[in-house]
Amino acid sequence: xxxxxxxxxxxxxxxxVGFTSDLKxxxxxxxxxxxxxTSKGIPWKLIYYEAFLFEEDAIREEKxxxxxxxxxxxxxxxxxxx
Numbered sequence: 001x002x003x004x005x006x007x008x009x010x011x012x013x014x015x016x017v018g019f020t021s022d023l024k025x026x027x028x029x030x031x032x033x034x035x036x037x038t039s040k041g042i043p044w045k046l047i048y049y050e051a052f053l054f055e056e057d058a059i060r061e062e063k064x065x066x067x068x069x070x071x072x073x074x075x076x077x078x079x080x081x082x
Contacts, residue, residue: 017066
């Protein structure tokens with residue numbers, strides 16, 4: 001299984017979109033500072049995820065959510081900073 005996820009940092013008022021094959025491990029990594037990009041926003045809260053059978057589908061969705069139209073969809077669903 002592959003996952004596309006959105007986490008939110010209330011400290012930074014930012015969201016992060018990612019892709020992983022192990023969602024629980026990845027969220028722990030974000031909250032333990034293992035990711036340089038997200039280390040300053042601890043704690044991160046999981047606000048959304050989608051599961052995919054195929055890696056290429058998950059990667060395609062992650063790229064979409066990071067695009068302009070994808071960011072629009074996220075803002076419509078969750079507001080500016082969920």
